[in-house]
Amino acid sequence: MRISAKADYAVRAALELAVAVDGVSVKAEAIAASQGVPHKFLEGILGDLRRGGLVASQRGGNGGYRLARPAEEITIADVIRVVDGPLVSVRGVRPPELSYHGPAESLLPLWIAVRANVRKILGEVTLAEVAAAELPEGVLDLAEDPEAWTNP
Numbered sequence: 001m002r003i004s005a006k007a008d009y010a011v012r013a014a015l016e017l018a019v020a021v022d023g024v025s026v027k028a029e030a031i032a033a034s035q036g037v038p039h040k041f042l043e044g045i046l047g048d049l050r051r052g053g054l055v056a057s058q059r060g061g062n063g064g065y066r067l068a069r070p071a072e073e074i075t076i077a078d079v080i081r082v083v084d085g086p087l088v089s090v091r092g093v094r095p096p097e098l099s100y101h102g103p104a105e106s107l108l109p110l111w112i113a114v115r116a117n118v119r120k121i122l123g124e125v126t127l128a129e130v131a132a133a134e135l136p137e138g139v140l141d142l143a144e145d146p147e148a149w150t151n152p
Contacts, residue, residue, distance in 0.1 A: 001088060001118055003080075009037045010045045010083040011076055011130075017055065018071035018127040025057075025064030045083060052082030071128035080122065087122060088115035 012035045020026045028046055032039040046065050049055035056068045067074065077087055086094050088111070095111040121139055129135055135143075142148060 001114070004084055006041075006045060007080045007084045009035070009042060010049060011079050012037065013042060013045060013065075014049065014054065014067070014074065014079050014127050015131050017065060017067045018074075018131040020066060023066070025062060025066050027064040031065070048083045049079070052078075054078060054082055067127070071131060072126050074127045075123050076125050076127070076130065077119065077122035079127070087118050 013031050016031045016034055017026055028043055029039060031037070031046075032042045046055060046057070050057050050065070050068075054068055054074055055065050057063070057065050080087060088095065090098060090111055095108065095115050098108055098111065100107045121142075125136060125139060
């Protein structure tokens, strides 16, 4: 699985909105500066998040962006899906739509298992948990494995 720059920036922007004071809109410039994200690219991402129903926007002097729902109700997977589509695909195709033959036949359950594990982590961790540095124990256990930090 590859996390695109767009997905990374989208999650970081959503986290900035998650820690904003309730009801207060945050300007795109402030998010971009805080996270070191190119402002123009971020504007497009925020537009995607708005169209996806995760972010609300307001024009004017007090305008900006805010989460459309509580951070406890928005998962990391929600954000990634809005900007990049399905969490796991193979050649741009969702695993259940694939078919393999011969010695490659067991690839399908392997891709399905990968997708299930990605969903288990990204689909269960909320913006609120990440923003509060309160990741679920299972995620922390995976991250504490020294092998997780090495590149083969």
